Amino acid sequence: MPHTIYMESPLEDRILLAHGSGGKLAHELIKSRFVPAFDNTFLSRLDDSAVIEVSGRLAFTTDSFVVSPIFFPGGDIGRLAVCGTVNDLAMAGAKPLYLSLALIIEEGLLQSELSRIIGSVREAAREADVEIVTGDTKVVNRGSADRLFINTAGVGLIPHGVNISGHNARPGDIVILSGTIGDHGIAVLSQREGLSFSAPLQSDCAPLGGLVAGMLKISPSIHCLRDPTRGGLATTLNEIAEQSGVGIRIEEEKIRVRSEVLGACEMLGLDPLYIANEGKLVAVVPPQEAGRVVEAMRKHQYGKDAEIIGEVVAEHPRRVVMKTILGASLIVDMLVGDPLPRIC
């Protein structure tokens, strides 16, 4: 690698291999950046594991984030890494509690960029009311990674009486979507490809623990919750249909898509049903509770555009069928291929 790549700024402003060595520079990085940023008694002990007191049914999940670029309109890889795992916990009906944070950094990342991302992690964790209690930092040589990858794992506590799973959809249940689709995928894509829109388009990246808590307060008997990330709404609905062995019918006209997202999709030959979201959820609820759940969702900033978009049926098990605006019935399959790699 040519040394000139380092000349843009002094050596000490960049992450070096030794920051991942486990030795002095690694300790300095941890003590000067991570411990103060995520100020809590678990992390600051600097033992090999965090020790937490919990009792009951725990949700446990993990996700790695490889989004490119690492900064995008409405968020960055740090905010995404917190929201993604918080949301996977929330989709089990759990109250998200504790997160781990593991970084794989490509040598040469600017320290200022790392600081900005750690700041985003801290802010998102604060908003989601979770603590970063344990972590790991690895640095690989230039060309062996793409700037920064982040893994978060998380644990959360599932309240008594809550039993949410993709297996629980029953014919007659109502399908609710919390808001517009495609915002995250198109925001990242626009940043990556240098597209610009007349109105600024932002990722919807947000922690959904609070929204879910509000929904469960109204209806602890929600059957399924899932966030339509990679593969989009179409793939998520297919997963639920598959796991529960039921059919799902949705109505195209009930699905909200921002005009900028629709425009970008038309231009690029993409279908918003398959575009990733990072701050949306699909809920499958018993019919008698649907109205009240939607009402509760609309009171929350991340559910204000919630709509009933369809229902669970006994017919065409394992298939999702959409009634289009023009009145046709289309089978909506799971995503095939990958039109937008590295979106999260």
Place this chain on the structure above:
Amino acid sequence: MPHTIYMESPLEDRILLAHGSGGKLAHELIKSRFVPAFDNTFLSRLDDSAVIEVSGRLAFTTDSFVVSPIFFPGGDIGRLAVCGTVNDLAMAGAKPLYLSLALIIEEGLLQSELSRIIGSVREAAREADVEIVTGDTKVVNRGSADRLFINTAGVGLIPHGVNISGHNARPGDIVILSGTIGDHGIAVLSQREGLSFSAPLQSDCAPLGGLVAGMLKISPSIHCLRDPTRGGLATTLNEIAEQSGVGIRIEEEKIRVRSEVLGACEMLGLDPLYIANEGKLVAVVPPQEAGRVVEAMRKHQYGKDAEIIGEVVAEHPRRVVMKTILGASLIVDMLVGDPLPRIC
């Protein structure tokens, strides 16, 4: 990227970007490989989180693995990823229970290599008596990662009455090392650099949960446990001295180093005290228990070479001092720089 790189073997034998899409190929990969390999009711539900029942003091930890090469004598990145996290849990005195497994795959990895690594993960998890209950797979384009990175996070249960931390070393305590040092680092290095030894040198990569359980049975009042991975024995002892505000004295002649490791270190200008281990531990125990703990360790396959290597002292707080074989006293500092990057 030239298409010819794919010509060595048919397309379907390699991991493609779409395997990380969240869509059809991703689901096939999960159902055909991960679910059968890690056969358990948590994972096979395929929900966003695993739901586990636990109660008490939990240890929670994470580690990413970026070792290069991904296959090395005595192990591979899969075995390492299980042992690394199992050991971090064990070093909190916890019984390791559940692990997450998150893969970041560079497009083009051979399916057969992935299968081999998943097989290693399964075997190591079986040996360590832990279950892989949740996971994630991301695929990045060629050149954006180096073949395969793995993150594991884990949770374990800390038995009642056990209180282990790097903060708990007290003057008078005895320092025990479970076996030879430097095996892992030199085994990986030899594979990477094409060095060969007359006797084959293997990584010591091993899960230490069983060894620790045996030690805690004899002495629940063990003060500190830590596995000397990155940064080696020297860095680990410095961490304990720093966290507990004590001095540590060790004797060089008590520290066992294989002759092949010593030879390689001499040739390469490395110090075995700073070389990573992946199946060793340092224990700090009250003096009256040291003999019985060493005896219990020697009964276990991963502790058969256990030795008392030194003691904790009130003098020279936060410093590690080694009495050399020739009788001199040396200050042993924490690792500075990184002589062996990407060793784990």
